[in-house]
Amino acid sequence: MNIRISNSIDDLIAALAEAISADIANTLKRNECFNIALAGGETPRSLYQHLAESYRDSIPWGKINFFWSDERWVPHDQPESNYRMAKETLLDHVQIDSGRVFPVPTEIDDPTSAARAYEIQLKTHFNSEWPHFDLMLLGLGRDCHVASLFPGSDALRESKRWVVPSISKIPPVQRLTLTLPAINGSAKIYFLVAGIEKAVAISSALSSKPIPVEDCPARGVNPSNGEVVWWIDNMAAALAISIRDSSKS
Ligand code: 6PG
Numbered sequence: 001m002n003i004r005i006s007n008s009i010d011d012l013i014a015a016l017a018e019a020i021s022a023d024i025a026n027t028l029k030r031n032e033c034f035n036i037a038l039a040g041g042e043t044p045r046s047l048y049q050h051l052a053e054s055y056r057d058s059i060p061w062g063k064i065n066f067f068w069s070d071e072r073w074v075p076h077d078q079p080e081s082n083y084r085m086a087k088e089t090l091l092d093h094v095q096i097d098s099g100r101v102f103p104v105p106t107e108i109d110d111p112t113s114a115a116r117a118y119e120i121q122l123k124t125h126f127n128s129e130w131p132h133f134d135l136m137l138l139g140l141g142r143d144c145h146v147a148s149l150f151p152g153s154d155a156l157r158e159s160k161r162w163v164v165p166s167i168s169k170i171p172p173v174q175r176l177t178l179t180l181p182a183i184n185g186s187a188k189i190y191f192l193v194a195g196i197e198k199a200v201a202i203s204s205a206l207s208s209k210p211i212p213v214e215d216c217p218a219r220g221v222n223p224s225n226g227e228v229v230w231w232i233d234n235m236a237a238a239l240a241i242s243i244r245d246s247s248k249s
Contacts, residue, residue, distance in 0.1 A: 001206065001228070001230070002227065002228060002229040002230065003206070003229070003230045003232065004016075004229060004230065004231050004232070005232055005233070005234055005237050006231075006232075006233050006234070007233070007234050008233060008234075009046065009194045009195075009233050011233075012192070012194060012231055012232070012233045013046050013047050013050050014050065015231070016047060016190065016192060016231045017047060017050050017051050017054065017055060019190070019229075019231075020051065020135065020190070021051075021055050021058065021059055023134065023135055023188060024059055024060070024064065024134075024135075027134045028060065028063060031134075032063065033063050033064065033065055033100070034063060034064045034065065034134050034135070035064075035065045035067065035125075035126075035131075035132070035133045035134045035135075036064060036065070036066060036067065036133060036134065036135045036136075036137070037067045037068060037069045037131075037133045037135070037136045037137065037178065037183075037186070038066060038067070038068050038069065038082070038086050038137055039069055039082075039137040039138050039139045039147075039192065040068065040069070040070055040071065040072070040082030040085065040086075040139070041082070041139045041141075043139050043192055043193065043194055043195075044085075044086075044137060044139060044192055045085060045089050047137075047192060048085075048086055048089035048090035049089045049090070051090055051094075052089065052090045052093035052094055053093075055094075056093065056094050059094070061094040061095050061096045061097075062095055062096060062097040062100070063097075063100075064096065064097075064100060065100045065101075065102065065125070066086070066091065066096070066100060066101045066102060067102050067122070067131075067133070068082055068083060068086075068102075068103060068104050069136060069137070069138060069147040069177070069178050069183065070082065070104075070147035070148035070149075070166075070175055070176060070177040070178060071083065071103070071104035071106060071148075071175065071176050071177075072106075072148075072172040072174070072175055073106055073111055073114075073165075073172060073174035073175060073176065074106060074172055075106060075107065076103060076106060076107075080171075080172050081106070082104075083103040083104065083106075102118075102121055102122075102125070104118050104163075104176050105117050105118060105121075106176070111165035111174055111176060112165055114165075114176055115161070115163040115164050115165050115176050116163075118162075118163045118176065119161060119162045119163040122162055122163065122182075123162065128185075129185075130162070130181055130182060130184075130185035131162060131178075131182050131185050131186075132185050132186065132187065133185070133186040133187065134186075134187050134188065135186065135187070135188045135189075135190065136183055136186040136188070136189045136190070137190050137192060138183070138189060138190070138191050138192070138218075138221065139191070139192060139193065140191055140193045140198055140201050140202065140205060140218055141201065142197055142198060142200070142201050143169075143201065144201045144204050144205055144215070144216035144217055144218050144219075145168075145217050145218070146183075146191075146217050146218045146220075146221055147177045147178055147183065148166045148168060148175035148176065148177035149166065149177055149179070149180065149217040149220070150166060150167070150168060150169065150217065151214065151215055151216065151217060152214060152215075153166055153167070153217070155177060155179060156180065156213055156214060156217055156220060158179040158180070158181070159179075159181060161179055161182075162178065162179060162181075162182040163176060163177070163178055163179070163182065164176070164177060164179055165177075180213075180217075180220045180221070183221055183223075184220075184221065184222060184223045184224060184226070185223070185224075185226075186223055186226050187223075187225070187226045187227070188226055188227050188228075188229070189221055189223055189226060189227070189228045189229070190228075190229050190231055191205075191218070191221075191228070191229070191230045191231060191232070192231050192232075193230065193231070193232045193233075193236045194232065194233040194235065194236055195233070195235050195236055196235040196236070196238060198232075198235075198236040199235065199236055199237070199238045199239040199240070200239060201216075201218070202230075202232060202236045202237060202239070202240050203239040203240045204216045204218075204219075205218040205219060205230075206230065206240050207240075
């Protein structure tokens with residue numbers, strides 16, 4: 001378990017952005033593009049803003065393929081849209097290749113058809129048994145959900161589909177999400193978690209006790225050939241005593 005604890009959200013964002021920049025540079029030494037799945041929610045907002053401000057000229061944004069780990073079932077111009085959040089904070093501020101941006105198609109008639117359409121788009125892009133993102137960014141819900149995989153959801157047991165509809169207890173209720181096997185095909189998975197309100201979820205997610213994935217979906221993130229790094233601030237780490245002093249950065 002690779003855990004990086006920072007004393008403030010600003011330090012956390014700066015360290016994570018630097019790691020992402022290095023990952024992109026390293027991957028582009030051997031590949032012509034970099035495949036990233038962006039996280040939604042509020043926490044990544046400051047990361048994307050920092051990347052746009054401090055790495056505008058140093059990251060070759062035109063070589064990055066942008067996907068999303070999940071999306072709310074709303075039009076892309078709605079405030080709740082994860083695509084809109086990334087567009088406002090990052091994509092509109094750096095030299096991307098618009099042909100390399102793949103939002104979840106929430107304009108399609110129904111969530112199941114949209115999930116199938118996104119899955120086809122991913123399969124066409126990756127042309128492999130499972131998607132192989134160079135980097136998957138994820139947040140953590142207070143209930144230990146990851147992407148839009150919520151505790152008790154049937155989607156947690158999905159073993160064939162790459163993208164499925166899901167239902168959230170917190171609005172927007174209808175979501176679309178990558179499944180655990182689709183997430184676990186990633187080469188690197190970075191969790192970004194900050195704030196005291198996430199301390200209980202972090203302590204469950206990182207606990208040595210055998211907490212079921214059903215209760216804590218984040219524990220289902222376990223890439224077969226990839227690395228997971230938890231980027232957390234000291235507030236989110238507050239209850240996870242065993243890790244608080246062992247991985248300070
Ligand atoms: C979403 C996210 C979701 C998010 C967590 C944490 O669509 O909301 O994908 O999984 O990462 O809910 O959200 P916050 O960063 O807003 O706390």
